[in-house]
Amino acid sequence: MEQQVIVTLPDQRKLEVEPNTTLYQVAQKIGSSFAKKAAMASVNGELHGLNTQIEKDCQVEFFTYEDKEGLEAIRYTLGFLVGEAASKHEVEVADFGVNKEQFYCDFKAANNLKAADLEVITKSLNKMISANHPIEVREYPKLEALDLFKDNPFMQHHIEQAESSVSVAVHGDYKAVIDQPLVTNLSKVKNFKLQSISATNWLRDVNNESLQRIAGFAFADAKALEDHLAFIEKYEQVNHRRLGKELDIFxxxxxxxxxxxxxxxxxxxxxxxxxxxxxxxxxxxxxxxxxxxxxxxxxxxxxxxxxxxxxxxxxxxxxxxxxxxxxxxxxxxxxxxxxxxxxxxxxxxxxxxxxxxxxxxxxxxxxxxxxxxxxxxxxxxxxxxxxxxxxxxxxxxxxxxxxxxxxxxxxxxxxxxxxxxxxxxxxxxxxxxxxxxxxxxxxxxxxxxxxxxxxxxxxxxxxxxxxxxxxxxxxxxxxxxxxxxxxxxxxxxxxxxxxxxxxxxxxxxxxxxxxxxxxxxxHFGGNLPLWLAPVQLEVIPVNADLHLDAVKDLKRRLKKEGFRVELDLSDEKMGYKIRQAHLKKVPYTLVVGDNEVENGTVAVRKRGESEEHSVNVEDFVKQLKEEADVLSKVE
CATH class of the missing domain: 3.30.930.10 (Bira Bifunctional Protein; Domain 2)
Incomplete structure (x- = not known):
């Protein structure tokens, strides 16, 4: 009888198991309900999938699908599976991995895939997940691995980086070099959404070969995925790249x-x-x-x-x-x-x-x-x-x-x-x-x-x-x-x-x-505070011909006080001009008509508000100066 292997858990409990027992079997020995939650484990400080066999005494810590390590394994597994699904479209998989909440797969395609292909690949992924056939991980010496992937220079590059042996994941007829643990139970990777297909370069270097990338999001449960997709939708409204273009910033x-x-x-x-x-x-x-x-x-x-x-x-x-x-x-x-x-x-x-x-x-x-x-x-x-x-x-x-x-x-x-x-x-x-x-x-x-x-x-x-x-x-x-x-x-x-x-x-x-x-x-959704806004005040005449001198005088006066002011002298209707000022996220829109000229006032509409109010120009300037003097309010 072979000598038993001692597995030490974080709470210092010790389990005796047979040599070559898998981590999943160790988890089952702790308890069947525990095993269902286990996603991967650390063995003497190194992360492994649950199909890894224990050969000698070791310290083992398990991670659930909700843990950071478990989520990483879910996403990495999806990157691998995307490569398998994409390989049915005459592509050569170059790399896959995880970037925060996102998983990705980079590949070279005979004919570039389009956004419409994401739906086909999603169906392939769902079919693989439903079938839940286990992914086998095999260890190969470096030379054998190079021969195994002799037709894929990208995988050969990854193998060359290894010291002696490499891990290869095999799922049906598909195989790829891996450097992180995979999830054993594919039913746990079902909460995903493919988000985009885009251009990239091998090793993300513009001087290297052009590739395509499929990227998506994945979480341990459907609610977390739903919440994140809602966040993404909200984020797109304040994405600084979009705002930078719309507001002519950069x-x-x-x-x-x-x-x-x-x-x-x-x-x-x-x-x-x-x-x-x-x-x-x-x-x-x-x-x-x-x-x-x-x-x-x-x-x-x-x-x-x-x-x-x-x-x-x-x-x-x-x-x-x-x-x-x-x-x-x-x-x-x-x-x-x-x-x-x-x-x-x-x-x-x-x-x-x-x-x-x-x-x-x-x-x-x-x-x-x-x-x-x-x-x-x-x-x-x-x-x-x-x-x-x-x-x-x-x-x-x-x-x-x-x-x-x-x-x-x-x-x-x-x-x-x-x-x-x-x-x-x-x-x-x-x-x-x-x-x-x-x-x-x-x-x-x-x-x-x-x-x-x-x-x-x-x-x-x-x-x-x-x-x-x-x-x-x-x-x-x-x-x-x-x-x-x-x-x-x-x-x-x-x-x-x-x-x-x-x-x-x-x-x-x-x-x-x-x-x-x-x-x-x-942070501000483009609605920068008054002191920081590129255009602080938009002045609009009711009639560009009748009130031209008045609005020009008002602009000169406001600029002399140190404010950044623009005039809208276009022939557009008043409502359109006000909407444009709103889209430009100008903090204050000032309307000048006959009443304002006669009384020395302006009709002020604050950003985000629908009502105008009439105010004396001197009082308004005083109000603006107080609002713009942020350092006087610093703690």
């Missing part, structure tokens, strides 16, 4: 993929965001600086960014010397600090820049303003003594709170600790992490810990804002850095007259101004 061009072009309306928003933060920074004694877009590659090697960002940087050669477009502003600020001698009395030195940076992102990952290849970063670096670290971090968190309260954002705080590829001494890392913890703990901040997600040069505090749709966006960050002062040999003269290293606090509030604009457009 656009993209094939001549500069992933690099936004801002029309006048968009530039107004960018400058207003900068000016608001610029004013708060001025009050907090920040010095604004400007650094070059392009610098010698040696700088990036010295700073340590070369090892971590080289693959995402843009390079050019001038006079036989390689230069790089800056992917961040940090090294430039280090050079500015180094230009002068500093005393301990000078610190803290708060250096800020609205710096344009460039990072090469894969074409498949580009997503409107949320993921671009060039963006404006509201960057700041604060040079402090060690005894100033905690008080300065507290000041930064206060500034972040002020800015986010302007927009009414709720936010959460996350402390990210030392990553595996860290730079520097562990003792300094421990000190830095403790400093951040002290600020958060001593001042009553609620926070979570994200292990090993710090920057390569130091731990950080990340701020996640929550928008009107309930989504979380990481924007603000506060990072502590002992490494760059060392790399750039930065010093100040301490009280004993000796040279000492400053500590650098990296700080951003918007993070990417571009991404922040995308978030704001969706």
């Amino acid at each position: 656009s993209f061009s094939e001549y500069a993929p992933g690099m936004p072009f801002y029309a006048h309306n968009g530039q107004v928003i960018r400058l207003e965001l900068q000016n608001m933060l610029r004013q708060l920074q001025f009050e907090s004694d920040y010095e604004e600086v400007y650094t070059p877009f392009i610098m010698d590659e040696t700088l990036w090697k010295n700073s340590g960014h070369w090892d971590h960002y080289k693959e995402n940087m843009y390079f050019t050669e001038v006079d036989e010397q390689t230069y790089a477009l800056k992917p961040m502003n940090c090294p430039g600020h280090m050079l500015i600090y180094k230009n002068h001698l500093h005393s301990y009395r000078d610190l803290p030195i708060r250096m800020a820049e609205f710096g344009q940076v460039h990072r090469h992102e894969l074409s498949g990952s580009l997503n409107g303003l949320f993921r671009v290849r060039t963006f404006n970063q509201d960057d700041a670096h604060i040079f402090v003594r060690r005894d100033q670290i905690e008080s300065e971090i507290l000041e930064v968190l206060g500034l972040i709170h002020k800015v986010y309260s302007v927009f009414g954002f709720d936010y959460s705080i996350e402390l990210s600790t030392r990553p595996d590829d860290f730079m520097g001494e562990i003792e300094l890392w421990d000190f830095a992490e403790q400093s951040l913890e002290n600020v958060l703990n001593q001042h009553g901040f609620d926070y979570t810990v994200n292990e090993k997600d710090g920057a390569f040069y130091g731990p950080k505090i990340d701020i996640h804002i929550k928008d009107a749709l309930g989504r979380s966006h990481q924007c603000g960050t506060v990072q502590l850095d002992f490494q760059m002062p060392e790399k750039f040999d930065l010093t100040f003269v301490n009280q004993e007259g000796e040279k000492e290293r400053p500590v650098v606090i990296h700080r951003a509030i918007y993070g990417s101004s571009d991404r922040f604009i995308g978030i704001l457009l969706e």
Whole structure:
């Protein structure tokens, strides 16, 4: 009789099973009702499908279909099944996987599939799910696997990435290389919807072969799927890419993929965001600086960014010397600090820049303003003594709170600790992490810990804002850095007259101004607050000929008071003009007719309201100024 295998569960219970018992059989041993809920399991920390056999003593933790791991398996399984369904249409499956709630399958088709084909593929999927024939997973040595997929160069690429053996999923006559667990019970993957078919590129690189992608959503139960599809429908109404086009805010061009072009309306928003933060920074004694877009590659090697960002940087050669477009502003600020001698009395030195940076992102990952290849970063670096670290971090968190309260954002705080590829001494890392913890703990901040997600040069505090749709966006960050002062040999003269290293606090509030604009457009549904709206006031004459001088005078007066005003002098009917102002999401529409000219008033219609009210021009200007002065209301 073979020796029994001991399976240890999270509650430290131990089960004795026969060698080669499957994880599903282990789940059944715990209980039949438990087995029905089990989707997959972790064996000694590695995720496996339930058809995996146990060969030696191990620790096992099961996950249900509702758990994150179970949902991932549902979606990954659907990506595999989409490949099988699509293969009946003369396609060569290249890849499949999961992206948040979405599953996808990329393939090369002899004849491109159309949106109408999604219905056919959906029927094929439902038929496979109803039949519920198990998917078999087999292990192949690398050479055998290469021979098995000799006619599919895409699968061969995946096999080449493996060290020795690969997992191959087999369902009927269809097979594909997998790198994640699959769901054993196909009846559990029935709550899905194919959403789109689109163009993509192999490995999401525009320089690679063109492919097609089928994508869809899946959840553990029908209600969750229904709720998500309702959210998607709602989201489409506030999608920042659609609003950016409709409101003439930004656009993209094939001549500069992933690099936004801002029309006048968009530039107004960018400058207003900068000016608001610029004013708060001025009050907090920040010095604004400007650094070059392009610098010698040696700088990036010295700073340590070369090892971590080289693959995402843009390079050019001038006079036989390689230069790089800056992917961040940090090294430039280090050079500015180094230009002068500093005393301990000078610190803290708060250096800020609205710096344009460039990072090469894969074409498949580009997503409107949320993921671009060039963006404006509201960057700041604060040079402090060690005894100033905690008080300065507290000041930064206060500034972040002020800015986010302007927009009414709720936010959460996350402390990210030392990553595996860290730079520097562990003792300094421990000190830095403790400093951040002290600020958060001593001042009553609620926070979570994200292990090993710090920057390569130091731990950080990340701020996640929550928008009107309930989504979380990481924007603000506060990072502590002992490494760059060392790399750039930065010093100040301490009280004993000796040279000492400053500590650098990296700080951003918007993070990417571009991404922040995308978030704001969706958060407000395009209905930006008065101070931020590109066009704040639309003035409409009742009669363009009779009241032309009056509306022009009103526009001049309002612009002199600092407001952004447009006139609608078209020959369209009044109702149409008002509707157009509403579609442009202008905060206030002002109508001027005989009564208004005679009485020095305007008929005001506020965005979202159907009624007009007459108001004295001077009183209205006073009201507008109070509404636009957001900083006076900041906590």
